[in-house]
Amino acid sequence: MGSCIICGVDVDGGGRICDPHQEDVVFDFRGNAPDQLVPDRFYRGVVDGYAEFGVFIDLSPGVTGLLHRSELDRRLESLDWESGDEVFVQVKGVRDNGNIDLAWSIRQADREFRGVLVQDGDTERLPEEADADEDDDDTAAEPAESAEPDVPDEDDEDDEDDGATGADETTEEDDSSVEDDAAVEDDATAADSSSDESEPNDVDRSTPSAEGDVADVTTDDGPTDAESDIDGGESDAADDSDDLDDDRERVEIGALSELVDDEVQIDGEVVGVRQTGGPTVFEVRDETGVVDVAAFIEPGARAYPTIEVGDVVRIDGEVESHRGDVQVESSALVLLEDADADAVRRRLAEALTDEARPDGLQPLAGDETVAQLADGLLDAAEAIRRAVLESRPIVVRHAATADGYVAGAAVERAVLPLIRDEHAKSDAEYHYFTRRPLDEPVYGMDAATNDATRMLQDRDRHDEKLPLFLLVGTGSTVESADGIELLSVYGVDAVVVDAEVADPETREAVDTLVSPEIESVEGDLSTGALVASLASAVNDDIRDDLRHLPAVSYWADTPDRYVDLARDAGYDVERVAELREAVALEAYYQSYQDKRELVADLLFEDSGNLAAHVSEQFREKLETEIETATANVVTEAVDGVEFDVLDTDGYTHRYDFPPTPLLLDDLHRRRTNGEAHATVGIGMDELYIRTSANVSVRGVAERTAELAPAADVATAGLREGKIEFLSGERDAVEDAVVAAIAEAF
Template sequence: MDWITHDEDVWFDFRGNSPKQLTPGRFYKGTVDGFADFGVFVDLAPGVTGLLHRSELDRRLESLDWDSGDTVFVQVKNVRSNGNIDLGWSIRQSESEFRGARVHDPEGDADGDAIETDENDGPDPVKKKPKGASTKSRTGNGTEAAAKGGPSTAENETGNDESEGSSGDATEGAFEFDSETADDETADEDEAAGEERDAAGSDDVEDEVPSEDDEEPERVSVDSLGDRVGDLVRIEGEIVGARQTGGPTIFEIRDETGVVDCAAFVEAGVRAYPEIDEGDVVRLDGEVELRRGELQVETEDLTELTDDEADAVAQRLEDALSEKARPESVEPLAEDDAVDAITEQLADAAEAIRAAVLESRPIVVRHAATADGYVAGAAIERAVLPLIREEHARADAEYHFFTRRPLDDPVYGMDAATNDVTRMLQDNERHDEKLPLVVLVGVGGTTDSLDGLGLLGVYGASKVVIDAEAVDAEIEDEASVLVSPSLAEVDAADLSTGALGANVAGAVNADVTDDLAHLPAVSYWEGAPQAYLDLADGAGYDADRTRELREAVALEAYYQSYQDKRELITDLLFEDDGGLAGHVSEQYRIKLDDEVETAEANLESREIDGVDVAVLDADSYSHQFDFPPTSLLADALHRQAEDERSVTVVYSTDELFVRSDADVDVRAAAADAREAVPEGGITAVGIRQNRVEFLSGAREDVVDAVTEAVVDQL
């Protein structure tokens, strides 16, 4: 049975009754059974159904031109032990594109027999020429008969039968195309028509070259296409997507009013206009049609614009997007001089985020895995998700176009950036997704993040950096949009990352400001501005309730800190009547109090140049790999100090945290300590946390040197 060695060249008709009878690697003919958020179910036989997962598609699931009941071709990739069938995509979606067909009847005599197929299945051999050809026939009396599959003028005059070209599917159950005169048939008809003209000496048959008086299509906007079905139109815009189906090439074109799919067909599975790609500014002429209830333009001609023409279209798109995306006004959530001074920066950030939604560009939010960081990230999430739902009908759009990824280490370093770049390149390669907008909230404002930001920049990803504290000058050159009171030279000592993030969220979506009212107060462990306390109280959140929320979020932020916990955080911050937060907060308090009690009993008290310093060996006197993390334990010890000591230092194997009521320049302290202990490998790596890393072998000397360097600053 030589045909077994050529399974990839044929399709099989499965006549078995069990998934285990299928042969992985073969292509099978099936029927679309239904759709889910994660893929398509395809029946290969009665009771034998497989899943074509969305990750296997060569396009987005929502753009797949299949309906339930459609006949399709898929490849069986794997049959699992539980009977589940993993299916793969087949670019060939008609019988004629395979070299043959065979019966797969595991228990029958016909197994392996050839199947007679319809050679005319699939797209007509009469093909549309997208480049330099018109779908409207201008031959003979100027009728559209030839273009629509009817008799040509020459055929009518010579008494020939009607043309055999008829409307056919490029892919079974997918996009339909009107047949047109192919190159060879056009030549034959032109010759026949020419002979008739010469013989009759008549001018009845016009020259097939369009006259100079033929009017060009009218340039129209995408949002007007609904009123122009059947019309020949011209669209100018940017290619925002290009995908090859089993039939036509589908170009997504965006102008200043919207996006529309435009189909161009050469032959099944062959790329039309290969010189046109995503990002090109183009002019397209085509006929507006309704396909399965959706507007689509059947392409007649597609041309890339250059120089002044391209610049004019690009500027028109940019102006329209900016006008639509920029908020009309920005109102701070409460009276705050620092926020009031940066309303233009807030508007810039809001415009960038809203534009990403309008462009169908994924948004990735990075924030610290702390209560303050989660509040900021969740606030932006609360503002963006409704906008995504409005823009996209698909049920999972908010998960597809918005991702929030907490950072255990509140620095956007190379590890985090590499993770983001890897994911965005995979999504771009597999699903033609645009490069994301990366929003860094409280984690991208220092030079520690330069390498990570630079890696994003190499691939052209836009970066919005939002930081309540002073931002290093080098970051200004790396960020696409920067929001920080330090740029306005105002005192922002009382502004938290959560409060700033909530104000950004209010600028992004003013409709959710009521939902955000309590968030700034939740983000402060102590010293919350009265304006934010009053704002929360007015929304029904008193001091006890905001404390419970803060503690609950802090506890949940610790466990699997790299996960967004979207639903849980939403329940805590926006849907809870107090029961959930109260329960989690109680667990937080029990765990923290136990650790603090043990730690306080083992604090080493030092006096250096008249300054009281408390030092804790966290490896010896706290539970490793359990809540609270070392940084949070250092915070709690310093807040609960009864002796009003000036400095608290908590160290573990190869890192230490400094806490002080006075401002401490941890970079300078690390530099001084490095001179004293050059073998210690001392580096300030977490400026926002006053964190220093070192080599564990020199730990005792490093702790002494850093502590003395900090005291010298006081």
């Protein structure tokens, strides 16, 4: 029975990784058959070549898998991989015919995994164990290849000298063993003497001991000081302060990209620690950026175990570049305390405050309603910018609607360049920014539980900070209270920006709440329009990219100021409609995915063909459903209000496009002629209402509950006019809802 290299628990079958940590390590595959691969594991591979549908990756000689373009988080054409490049992929599965399906790995460096293992067939070993076994096999094979059979010498005197007779055979074997041992020692000495030439740079450098001291690696006689510390011996290394070059001038992290191969000294705060199969990697931040600092003691061993997230440190090391990512290979790392630490913290805090707070808010199109919300929007912008500067992940939650996607994409457009500027790692934008659409515009317990689970896993497995949650177009009503409260238990910051209904009770539940209703501001805002102005405050450099987004976010009655702004940006009314419809269609499919590249192509990079093509599909699908729905609408008049009632279970395709809310929106717009009118779509245990007057959905639900007390009526989503009830009371609820709406008119 083996033990897990991550947590140390026993592993059945002699393996070296437990089930919960399968995805924390990367495997070097040295097998010879596809069926030896283990699904869901990450493997090191080599790019073999491209095809129109993906990339072929060699996992070992003769074992090749396909990374299909649909598995990439970016366009295939945007990959900078070349044949022969080392990459990291995940095995999704192996088909019966031996074809290997691969998935994209966001981690593309050894240091981003918590360990490395060699998989040889069904056997798992540490790299050094596998290499040692190979060396032993080579050593054992050499005598067999060079050995010659003993030939008895006819000269007895020569026989005695050769030790070929009698008891002297034993003496010969002993002497031979001594000679072999000496040869091995000679080989080891020779290897040590040439280590400067044969070993990579990141191996032959000063090594931190388990106690956090820095000890010079020796390559000839005896163990290193670091090894002595591990074995419990006394370290002869000098104090940490003696290992630093006190005469070296401090360098800002933001300048490291210009100093590759130079020795530097940096001061900063540790914002992350992760253990790889090789070095310990510390993420260190100063007032100009964040960089990875690699400290090596031995493969998989934690260097400087007393250094934790939040500590202030001083580092000497060499600046290196790995696949375009800048990092520092440390030769000395010390903990700063007292006045030295306070000086660094003060410098970081001052720089953070200066950089996080935007200079001001300039609403897109000069929207006066947005201008009245300037204080809240600036607070929200500061929270977002501060999270980037603190290396805190940002999670954006928005509805899977055209308006929701426009709002989420606006923030994404603003934040990603800031993350790229702040972090040296090329894939940092995928670690520090996540957009997670919601099927319904309510931040309920299901979504909150998912978010809490992910953030706690990232904290415990990868030492990540807890994220900032930005909820746009959701989270502002009491229906989201339980979900937000779950986050608050862990002290997670939440920012809510909503252009429509917001309950005063939510002010205490979130850190920053922006809503016209909270501020008693009247205006015809969409969430996309409001968040686009927020995004321009977060990053004014991308302001021009956002000018057409507010117009895209409105389905009807788009304010003239936003129509004109979009036209000035090169988007006429027809083009805006194509974008809106294309985003709405793509928002529906794979609604839980952010579709980052696809949405960016539609909203920012498309020359016209993509949006036009997707928009045509939108119209075809919508018209088909509208035709069916119109033929099955039941129309009645109650107290002067005309009602269109549609049985959505019987006369819509509930699990195909368009979704019921979007279908009812369009149906209601087409049948409203200026008179008092309401559209009701009722299913098995839920219904949606659309009215020509400003009718409170919550008021309708409360009145319906009074008229149908056995139905357990409750509001489920104010923004989309959704009410839930018990299916057995459907008929009673339908009559009660019609009566309640008529009363509200």
